[in-house]
Amino acid sequence: MDRNEIIRSMINTSGLGLEIGASYNPVMPKRDGYNIRIADYAGHDYLRKLHNLSSDHIEDVDYVTNGGPVSKAVEDENCFDYIVASHMIEHCVDFIGFLKDCETLLKPDGALVLVVPDKRNCFDVFQSLSSVGEMLDIHQKLPRKHASGKLFDHLAYAGGRNGHIVWPHGCPVELGFVHSLPEALAAFQLAEASDEYRDCHSWRFTPSSFRLIVNDLHEIGSVRLKEKGFREGNGPEFYVSLSFDGQGVPVSRIDLAKNIIREISEIIVN
Template identity: 35%
Template structure:
């Protein structure tokens, strides 16, 4: 799926706010929309799931700028990033835009990133706000499910996860992301037969089907990161956070982070406000 972004300049400003252009970094899965492209002087190593030539074939009919697809330095096949890059404690920064919600093992992903970053390195994330994209009718992901997925060493998306994602994916006013003041009608993206076939494929063939595994609102993600750190599952904490009022939010993490600067209870109250606003938006659309 392609994402409709907020103003490109502002979006890049948020994501690059803590990126040192003179440092060396990784961009994970930039596809045809790199945020720190080599052609602009960034010392970027690209990780993606296929080569540049294969990405150009993938997107040749997608009405995108194929010339923006950069040379892929590391084709990821499921190994850790340290194994893939043959580096540890090496990179100054990592950018991952709309990546973390796709990974079956979120804790494993964060640990992989931390392993290849320097002590003062940063992980800059752009994450969809589930209230304002096709995940709208799905609940936020629980801390327990994130921990359990990691302890199980999950590599593939389960049939249940694929079913949940596909059954509930919606458009609003014909788009898969929308502004926060949108009150247009919802419509489902996938038909039941297609969902049934996808679940069968995962069940019988153990196929990997790319879905949003995890759903977050901005403060729910902030709270989850702090909880995972407090419980000893990750070594990263929040460095910076931006919620510009669009369909996505931005957060920078690192092992030298100090956390959100809010109590756990204060974060939970903000989560509650976010959910109440989402419920009110649905109510308005039904009146």
């Protein structure tokens, strides 16, 4: 199966769905007949102009969030059979807040499907893994933008292989930095001087580290969603479905923690 087929296999595609941040690469295109609504940070006219693409590539946006909670833009609760967010959650300022927002929008038997970048096989390769403690701190403080230091790290430690910022698992091509320290410092200073939102990967995971985080957030009562399904990809992403009635991760916490070490050790450094 290709990636979209994997994602669709994790949900009931006959229901009413919401795709968050579909932009120019929707997983569930309206043109293919899916009963789907689209939420994005800006309207379709702006996105089409930004990416220089037509409505054939960027479909109409139903809910404009302006960077705020999706549920506020939707103005409803418990209304979607499924939510899809591809390469989106790593950009969220408040990881826990995003999951709780999706909980508000999902029907009791609904599912949230996340496509998550695997830090081993993308430009996050040199960055440290995210933690529950870090997420709890952010959720308590409710900032509206990423910390300036995260903007610095996003550029200073971005890695690549021969000019590529994503690559297949086990790729042996030599690693290098993508940006310079002066570029990273400039991004930090710009963020410090303005309240404007500036985008970056705020959260970084391997498959097992993500599963452990979701497990622990549920166990401590921060979120109600639990793992319902998991599929590992063959490169820069993996796939997770979460639901209220999920069985949770069928692996112990300690085994997940050990798996994280094994996963990191699989990175080929040349």
